[in-house]
Amino acid sequence: MRLRSKTADPVVPETADGGAAPPRVSRGVRWLSGTLALLLVVYALALVVLRPPSPGSELAFGDLQRKVLAGEVASARLLDEDARVVGTLADGAQFWTSYPRSDTATNDLLRSLFNAETPVSVQTQTGKAMVRFVAQFLLPLVILANLFALLFYATRSSGDGASEFLLFGKLGDKRVGKARTATTFADVAGARESIIELAEVRDYLADPKAFEVMGALPPKGVLLVGPPGCGKTLLARAVAGEANASFYSISGSEFVESLVGVGAARVRSLFAQARAHAPSIIFIDELDGAGRQRGAGLGGGHDEREQTLNELLVQMDGFSPSEGVVVLGATNRPDILDSALLRAGRFDRHITIERPDAAGRLEILRLHAHKRRLADPEADLPHIARRTAGFTGADLANVVNEAALLTVRAKASSIDRRALEEAVERVLSGPRRAARLIPPAEKSRIAVHEAGHAVVAAALGKAAEVDKLSVIARGNGVGHLAMLEEDKAVFTRDEMAGRITIAMAGIAAEEMILGQPSTGSEADLERATNTARDMAGRFGMSRLGRVRVLREQGEIFLGRDYLASHDVSQPTLEQLDSEIRRILDEEETAARNILDQHRTVLDNLTAALVEQETLSGIELERHLNAVAGYTRPTPTPAAGSGGTRKTPLR
Numbered sequence: 073m074r075l076r077s078k079t080a081d082p083v084v085p086e087t088a089d090g091g092a093a094p095p096r097v098s099r100g101v102r103w104l105s106g107t108l109a110l111l112l113v114v115y116a117l118a119l120v121v122l123r124p125p126s127p128g129s130e131l132a133f134g135d136l137q138r139k140v141l142a143g144e145v146a147s148a149r150l151l152d153e154d155a156r157v158v159g160t161l162a163d164g165a166q167f168w169t170s171y172p173r174s175d176t177a178t179n180d181l182l183r184s185l186f187n188a189e190t191p192v193s194v195q196t197q198t199g200k201a202m203v204r205f206v207a208q209f210l211l212p213l214v215i216l217a218n219l220f221a222l223l224f225y226a227t228r229s230s231g232d233g234a235s236e237f238l239l240f241g242k243l244g245d246k247r248v249g250k251a252r253t254a255t256t257f258a259d260v261a262g263a264r265e266s267i268i269e270l271a272e273v274r275d276y277l278a279d280p281k282a283f284e285v286m287g288a289l290p291p292k293g294v295l296l297v298g299p300p301g302c303g304k305t306l307l308a309r310a311v312a313g314e315a316n317a318s319f320y321s322i323s324g325s326e327f328v329e330s331l332v333g334v335g336a337a338r339v340r341s342l343f344a345q346a347r348a349h350a351p352s353i354i355f356i357d358e359l360d361g362a363g364r365q366r367g368a369g370l371g372g373g374h375d376e377r378e379q380t381l382n383e384l385l386v387q388m389d390g391f392s393p394s395e396g397v398v399v400l401g402a403t404n405r406p407d408i409l410d411s412a413l414l415r416a417g418r419f420d421r422h423i424t425i426e427r428p429d430a431a432g433r434l435e436i437l438r439l440h441a442h443k444r445r446l447a448d449p450e451a452d453l454p455h456i457a458r459r460t461a462g463f464t465g466a467d468l469a470n471v472v473n474e475a476a477l478l479t480v481r482a483k484a485s486s487i488d489r490r491a492l493e494e495a496v497e498r499v500l501s502g503p504r505r506a507a508r509l510i511p512p513a514e515k516s517r518i519a520v521h522e523a524g525h526a527v528v529a530a531a532l533g534k535a536a537e538v539d540k541l542s543v544i545a546r547g548n549g550v551g552h553l554a555m556l557e558e559d560k561a562v563f564t565r566d567e568m569a570g571r572i573t574i575a576m577a578g579i580a581a582e583e584m585i586l587g588q589p590s591t592g593s594e595a596d597l598e599r600a601t602n603t604a605r606d607m608a609g610r611f612g613m614s615r616l617g618r619v620r621v622l623r624e625q626g627e628i629f630l631g632r633d634y635l636a637s638h639d640v641s642q643p644t645l646e647q648l649d650s651e652i653r654r655i656l657d658e659e660e661t662a663a664r665n666i667l668d669q670h671r672t673v674l675d676n677l678t679a680a681l682v683e684q685e686t687l688s689g690i691e692l693e694r695h696l697n698a699v700a701g702y703t704r705p706t707p708t709p710a711a712g713s714g715g716t717r718k719t720p721l722r
């Protein structure tokens with residue numbers, strides 16, 4: 073895909089195939105280097121023309137004089153400009169002799185030739201004299217002047233210090249060019265809303281004049297915000313492809329280099345080129361690398377990043393709406409961007425790209441499966457889309473690719489559901505740990521644990537969502553229970569509590585059947601605790617009343633964290649803690665009750681799991697159908713507290 077070396081200039085426009093653009097250097101430089109080449113050719117030609125004729129063999133000057141006196145020279149021609157005599161000897165052989173450029177020697181030779189009555193002609197060679205003058209004096213001057221002009225032009229036209237000159241020749245054929253990308257909106261699936269937003273950018277780039285005529289302010293900077301792998305880069309390229317605009321891509325971290333001023337110079341050079349090749353899109357990937365809040369770093373306010381950022385701001389202000397340049401930025405951390413970047417006239421338009429929902433995932437899977445041979449895409453892809461809640465577009469592309477690889481490895485003719493499912497799990501948690509042998513005792517403990525989860529889930533009416541049960545470890549986990557997650561945005565209190573019950577079921581089953589818990593429940597406990605904390609602290613689902621005492625902390629896309637708000641009193645916090653405790657205890661008890669009630673189902677399921685290692689489909693259903701529904705007792709509100717109870721807040 074995109075390879076970028078650290079030393080290469082980052083401003084490498086990409087073509088459809090990701091390769092380098094055809095050479096294009098700025099006009100002055102091109103003209104000057106053309107002239108230079110021409111001059112050098114002329115110089116070489118002149119040198120050829122100036123070569124004195126040398127027929128036959130060379131005679132020393134003394135020998136020639138002797139032969140003249142002896143009458144052995146049949147004829148001679150004196151070339152004045154070349155200071156050379158060419159002629160024929162009495163025996164017919166040709167000769168040439170160069171003589172010293174002094175009057176006495178020439179006179180001596182001429183006199184002896186005349187005395188010997190040899191036929192002599194003298195050529196003054198005025199043409200040759202002029203050529204020599206031009207070649208020896210004028211040409212070198214002109215060539216030097218041209219070279220200086222070239223130097224001057226090359227350094228100035230890039231606006232980038234000496235870099236274009238230094239790169240000229242070496243990288244000159246790679247860096248500039250009206251590159252177009254072949255990506256279009258059709259290559260992006262499940263992002264309809266983002267595409268609608270970006271269509272305006274496309275319309276503007278396709279016809280900047282129309283905006284100018286209407287006096288409409290076009291988009292200048294658009295920030296794509298979203299978790300990694302959701303297609304931000306893809307969308308940016310698609311806009312360029314749709315509008316048939318040049319695409320300049322650079323990543324924020326490339327701006328920030330150790331050499332002082334390099335980052336700022338790069339920004340300048342990038343904008344200069346984009347403007348020269350308008351309409352164009354400047355895409356700054358991982359914008360947070362360059363646009364971090366100023367003054368936030370260590371080492372004072374004069375660090376490199378700050379310079380770069382300032383230059384970026386200056387450049388964004390510097391181009392007018394009619395120029396046909398749009399800056400697209402991408403980041404997964406909009407919260408740490410400098411606010412100056414986000415104000416009007418800069419990155420003032422934000423497009424949030426979310427992880428795709430089930431329908432979106434299906435679309436993305438279809439898109440990536442399109443060119444591959446699937447056994448039954450109509451049935452398999454919706455199934456996989458349902459199982460992959462939380463996957464990004466990149467994950468899904470990866471799933472399809474992994475499935476294809478697995479199919480190749482198995483030498484099968486088409487990608488079937490098994491391969492797709494295996495691929496999902498590979499992407500989710502690394503390849504199957506084939507090398508690790510599970511000791512029998514551990515295996516039965518894992519079976520008990522997972523069966524516990526499944527039985528409680530079934531009792532809570534989620535039997536249909538339990539998709540697969542396995543004692544085979546994947547990635548870091550031990551065993552696993554695959555549940556089909558619904559794409560739900562709103563959860564009731566009972567649903568939240570049910571999650572905790574299911575999470576607690578593993579450890580409860582272990583304790584009930586094997587007498588003690590194990591370390592295998594850490595992740596379950598973490599999930600349960602977080603859910604209980606959310607219920608009490610965020611959603612007003614506890615005896616604390618309808619109040620939100622936790623505030624969000626950290627980056628939206630890098631896992632959320634909730635801390636106590638600043639204005640929550642100590643007693644409230646203590647109450648929050650005890651509510652979390654109570655919820656966890658109650659749900660654990662509920663899990664125990666359910667398991668007690670279905671001890672035989674639990675035992676049967678465990679046995680089946682130990683034997684078969686993996687259970688799914690009808691077989692799993694057969695076990696879980698024996699589980700009766702569980703009715704949750706209505707929670708008793710704390711004395712004096714109702715839905716409207718006011719929690720003491722400072």
Ligand code: ADP
Nearest residue numbers: 260261300301302303304305306436465466469
């Ligand atoms: P980001 O820049 O947000 O980190 P990319 O644009 O680099 O993500 O996406 C990586 C890859 O994932 C893309 O090249 C594409 O193959 C796939 N992908 C991501 N989102 C989508 C989508 N909505 N439709 C199709 N493919 C997608």
Ligand code: MG
Nearest residue numbers: 304305357402
């Ligand atoms: Mg990206």
Ligand code: ZN
Nearest residue numbers: 521578593596
């Ligand atoms: Zn578990």
